[in-house]
Amino acid sequence: MDLLPLYVSAKLAVITTSLLILISAPLAYLLVYGKWPGKFLFEALVNLPIALPPTVIGFYLLYLLGPQGYVGAIWREVFGGTLLFTFSGIVIATAVYNLPFSVQPIKATFEKIDPRLRENAYVLGLSPVATFFRVMIPNSINGIAAAAILVFLHSLGAFGVVLMVGGSISGETRVASIAIYEAVETMNYSEAWLLSLAFLPVSYFLLLLVNRLTRH
Amino acid sequence: MKRILSKVFGSILVALFLSCPWSSDASEDLKAAVAANFMAPFKEITAAFEAETKVKVEATFSSTGNLYAQIINGAPYDVFLAADEERPKILFRKGLSGEPFVYATGRVVLWGMGKNVCGRANWKDALSAEDIRKVALANPETAPYGAAAQQVLKQVDLWRKLEGRVVTAQTVGQAFQYALTGGVDVSFCALSSALTPQGKKGCYYVVEEAPPIRQAACLLKHSARQKEAQDFLRFLSSPKAETIKKTYGYH
Structure with a gap:
């Protein structure tokens, strides 16, 4: 039995989650406290992946990441090679698809923080950036961890977007959910059973953890 | 809790990065x-x-x-x-x-495993059995076997009769799987599928009208x-x- 898809999925989930938390925490901060025109337009844009079908996102990404697309062209200039059908490509696709799922919970935690805490930090002379790192982040670590776990679970099971942007290349873009789909398609039921079984305890345990983290 | 979390994530990260570089074997x-x-x-x-x-x-x-x-x-x-x-x-x-x-x-065949399908004179005969409800076909746009099957069905004037009952599969392998799992009664697939151990559970008719x-x-x-x-x-x-x-x- 081929265990490589499980590894690819785990790698995809770990890298996408780290990347997204790094992007989402400052983004959520800007969305909660920033005062700039067109903020609501930008927030809707961030949330768009929730509303769009994975195939639509996949199709746009296919175009953007392809050799003729902007992102694909820049990537080729800088790193050489294409983004489509590569591991880096599916990391980008999964990150775009999961952006709202990490920004929204972090934003919610930021909103719950007592505003006096932040005001006190200002009064005591902390800059906005220092406030972010020394007041906001330490006070919302549970919420950020919960967001990270949700994104991790989502990326672990990513299917539609990855299939469209990554195809199914062994060791590169054949993630576990695609391997399961193909195993079923080719009537390799024992492999489908085993790969599916690998998801069950991981997902269940992580959901318990999310529950615990967000209880307060 | 925080410490446990960071330990768990930290060790997963380290293990992943150490065990395999970005370009794997x-x-x-x-x-x-x-x-x-x-x-x-x-x-x-x-x-x-x-x-x-x-x-x-x-x-x-x-x-x-x-x-x-x-x-x-x-x-x-x-x-x-x-x-x-x-x-x-x-x-x-x-x-x-x-x-x-x-x-x-390769050759295009009609494959099925029901009693109503097997033991007929030819594929057209099997396809016209009364209790055939669904027929699978690989997507003619992307799968050459599906395209060949569709062309023959149009040629012998069966396409219009079947149209509402045709299930389109992504690949010719999936079309075969639909029939094997009983989702459809018969499917147009490749002779090679009919000759696998699973294919031998049913019967097949070569679609003579379809060119090799x-x-x-x-x-x-x-x-x-x-x-x-x-x-x-x-x-x-x-x-x-x-x-x-x-x-x-x-x-």
Whole structure:
């Protein structure tokens, strides 16, 4: 039995989650406290992946990441090679698809923080950036961890977007959910059973953890 | 809790990064884009090739049209085994591949396992049985076997009669799976599927009206492993490979 898809999925989930938390925490901060025109337009844009079908996102990404697309062209200039059908490509696709799922919970935690805490930090002379790192982040670590776990679970099971942007290349873009789909398609039921079984305890345990983290 | 969390995540991260660099061993293998109908013989042929040369071949099985679109968009395959001659020819004309050659010729069959299907005179007879509710077909746009089946159905004027009952599968392999799992009563698939152990659970009729499907293969230009890829393509015509192809009904 081929265990490589499980590894690819785990790698995809770990890298996408780290990347997204790094992007989402400052983004959520800007969305909660920033005062700039067109903020609501930008927030809707961030949330768009929730509303769009994975195939639509996949199709746009296919175009953007392809050799003729902007992102694909820049990537080729800088790193050489294409983004489509590569591991880096599916990391980008999964990150775009999961952006709202990490920004929204972090934003919610930021909103719950007592505003006096932040005001006190200002009064005591902390800059906005220092406030972010020394007041906001330490006070919302549970919420950020919960967001990270949700994104991790989502990326672990990513299917539609990855299939469209990554195809199914062994060791590169054949993630576990695609391997399961193909195993079923080719009537390799024992492999489908085993790969599916690998998801069950991981997902269940992580959901318990999310529950615990967000209880307060 | 915080400490446990950071420990868990930290160790997962470290383990992943240490155990395998970004480009894993799998990138050393030859990567083949293979039409779904050829899956069963392909697995045997690559096993024989690996035994002889120690070169592993990793395959992606899909419809010819899907694989073709991936290749046009720069998918990193070394060789392409299509289910038609058209698409490899276009790749060759675009300068994306070496000259294509026919590696197998397959047949379209109608396959089913119900009592109402088996023991009929021919495929048209089996298809007109009263209790046939659903018929599967690979997507004619992307799968050459599906296209051939659709063309014949139009030719013999059965297409309009069936249209509302046709289930479109992504690949010819999936069309076969629909019939095997009972989702549809019969499906148009490749003779090679009907000759697998699972296929022998049912019965098949060769669709004589459909011309034999000539399948071409080619070496992709951007492949970094030209020599191994060339060796593999040559191996497709070796006596060993020919024997395997014959057992699955290719000639």
